[in-house]
Amino acid sequence: MPLDRLVLILVIVIAAAAATVWLGAVVAASVAFPAGTFLLIPAALVAYVVFRVVADRLGNRDDDRYDKMD
Template identity: 60%
Template sequence: MPIDRFVLILVIVLAAAGATVWLAAIVATSITVPLGWLALIPAVLAALIGWRVISDRLRNREDDHYDRME
């Protein structure tokens, strides 16, 4: 396995672990602190932005220009 692919996998795994811990902390805070549910707003916004970016990248035909070249 090339080192760049290994580093990419490692970065993705660390980012996913960090996002999981961050989301768990926000949910725990929203349960224990009065009006803590307001802390869920940044998490929902981040999820919405991520969803929109990924769906746009998958549906954009102009972005696939170099896939048809030989």
């Protein structure tokens, strides 16, 4: 990968992260949330990802290596 493309990707990622933090700060400042609400959203996202991974592992027959053991 050329260096200029890598630098461009890094600049875009850093700008997107800064915009996300800024937008989150604006939204948080405009609405009064209880302290636990801020922890509820990331916890729900992590729980959703874990649920999807477990559901994919249980439902995927091609990924089940124990069925092929004799």
